[in-house]
Amino acid sequence: MAWYEIHPTCGHDYREQIYGTNSHGERDYEVARLSARLCPACWKQQQAEANASVNQDYELPALEGSEKQIAWAENIRAVAVTTIGKAIARGEADRERFASQLPLAYKMLDFAKTATSAGWWIDSRENTIAEIAQACKHSTI
Incomplete structure (x- = not known):
């Protein structure tokens, strides 16, 4: 579990806690997925x-x-x-x-x-x- 800075398409940056391992880039994938969307x-x-x-x-x-x-x-x-x-x-x-x-x-x-x-x-x-x-x-x- 770690906190990541998310930079969504709307420009409203926020922090998100992402769980799970990152041995295969799972968290990095989640950061990229969240960044491709609007902020909540x-x-x-x-x-x-x-x-x-x-x-x-x-x-x-x-x-x-x-x-x-x-x-x-x-x-x-x-x-x-x-x-x-x-x-x-x-x-x-x-x-x-x-x-x-x-x-x-x-x-x-x-x-x-x-x-x-x-x-x-x-x-x-x-x-x-x-x-x-x-x-x-x-x-x-």
Whole structure:
């Protein structure tokens, strides 16, 4: 274990403790990998901006939970809603092929707009799309 200076692409240098051996350059590889990215603060800011854009594009309501839960759930929800949105766009482009699946996709998007519990998004993170589809089959949305 040792502390290394990381020089990420955003220019915000920071120190990182890297564990493990360095007999085959493992730590050096990790330093290079971290240096090729944004610093943690810039990455969080970039994620927050991307999530805000998805929230605005799909008119999603604010999530309820702690600050950390909301930040985590926003990422999960953004990926799920974007995936559903792409499926809807693909279905609209080829209605003949996807006509039977479009109603469920729209229902899933409506459900995503009503699921405001950060905890639900976090608990469902492993299979969010399947969880949404299952919830839609049992809801009256």
